[in-house]
Amino acid sequence: MTGYDYIFAGTGLAGLMVLHEMNKSGVLSGKSVLLLDPEEKDKNDRTWCFWENGAGEWDSVVAKQWFSGFFVNRELRKECFGSGMSYKMIESQSFYNRIFDELKSFPDIVWKQERLLSFVESDLEVIITTDVNTYSGSVFFNSVLDAETLRNKKKYPLLLQHFQGWFVKTSVPFFNHDSATFMDFSVPQNGNTRFMYVLPISDTEALVEYTLFSADVLADAEYENAIAVYLKEKGIADYEIVRKEKGVIPMTTYPFWKGNSKRILHIGSAGGWTKASTGYTFKNSVKQSKRVAAYLKSNPVDFTHFYKPNRFTFYDSLFVDVLYGENQLGCKLFSGMFTKVQPKLVFDFLDEKTSWKEEMKVIWSCPKLPFLKVLLFRLFRF
Known part of the structure; x- marks a missing residue:
């Protein structure tokens, strides 16, 4: 059984962000690392957005930013940004590529396209079993969310932020590429919390996304019908759907951190890094990853008390x-x-x-x- 200093289950935002911060702080030097993920991370599989004042450390991979953004309901349209604030979008492939380039200089990082099945901790190591092999690690970072655990914990209500979006291209200029629609609640609510989200990439291109905060997801056709109706109501009839995206983000205050132990740290959505009231993850992942790297540099390995609620x-x-x-x-x-x-x-x-x-x-x-x-x-x- 092969042993490593650090093992990561999942190479999405949280896993790669933690690796990035560990690299910056020198924690990776001389260490062996195993990265496990069933997917290759070779395409744009999602976008991350966040607001920020002024320039930021991730501007090199920001695909687009907006210095104007509006909150909309049936009665008003209000500017949300100002005083140097902007709304930034990162496409996942650019983020992945940046981290992959950083890690090329580390010969002791091993990538395996395998799916996590289980993990067990002992005093000296963590044993990780995948669909292909078994490994041991001194420290295990898990970003694989167990959705069934959340559904079964009735004490902690589980809302879902679920969405489907179209990247559309119109035949004539229609969008204002400098201004985003942050939340448009003018759409029918149908007993839920529903809004449209419009991020113009250019005057003829935009991401138009139908988003809900609710307990249950919809049939695919309902999201797509809502987007089509919204575009029609905005006077957009001639357009091409360039690509689509969809996702489901848990919004819950379930105490994920209670699953942390001496050698195991749950990260990303699996560690409660998603902001429960908004579903935003990127900025929180940056903040928590910096804490992880600092923690590893200045403390004996023990994640039992890494996170505390506030x-x-x-x-x-x-x-x-x-x-x-x-x-x-x-x-x-x-x-x-x-x-x-x-x-x-x-x-x-x-x-x-x-x-x-x-x-x-x-x-x-x-x-x-x-x-x-x-x-x-x-x-x-x-």
Whole structure:
């Protein structure tokens, strides 16, 4: 059985981001690494978006950025960005290629196209079994999410951010390539939280995505019909679908970190790195990966106490509980935040960079009764 210093199950955003930060900090020097993933990562399989002030460390792989973006509902259209903020999009293939190029200089990194089946920890190692072989590692990073575990933990409501998007190309200029539609709640809600998301790449090209925050996914035809109707209502009749994307992101405050141990760290969505109230992952993966690298450099290996919940974890749990119980409130909730509070404060709140006073401004901009009901339920339940 072959042994390695570090074994990664999954070479998506979290796994490669952790490797990148380990490389920057010198942690990889002289270490053997095994990367396990059933996919080759040789195509654009997803896009990641995030907001940021000014220049950022990932600008070299940013495919497009927008300095203007709008929140829309049936009554208003409000600018969300300003004061140097922009919304940035990274296509996964560019990100993968950058990390792959960085890692070429490490001869002791082994890539295997295998699927994780199980892992067991002992005092001295972790035994990882795949569909092909068995390996041992001193440290194991797992980014493979066990969806069944989430579904079975009724104590922690599970919302899904699920979406399908079309990259469309129109025959004549239609889009404003400098301005994005961050959330468009003017579409029928049908008892859920539903919005359109439009990211123009040029005057004739855009990603048009139909997104829901709800407990259940839809049939493929329902997403596609909604996009087609939206384009028609916007006066776009002559267009080509260049490619499609779809995905499902868990929105939950399930305590993933309780599965961490001395030699095992769950990362990415499997480690709770996805922001429960928004489904955004990229910036949080950057932040947590830096913590991982610093942790490995300055501490004996023991991930038992790597992560600790904070007050934003509590806010997220209230948000998920409210939308899980009353899924139709999403439009009112986001409309309250973006109309009663300056958007910059909303984004700072979502980035967990606000004070208690600022946080109360955002929270009290939302419908109050549903949050009070959830809070009382939690107090009496526990």
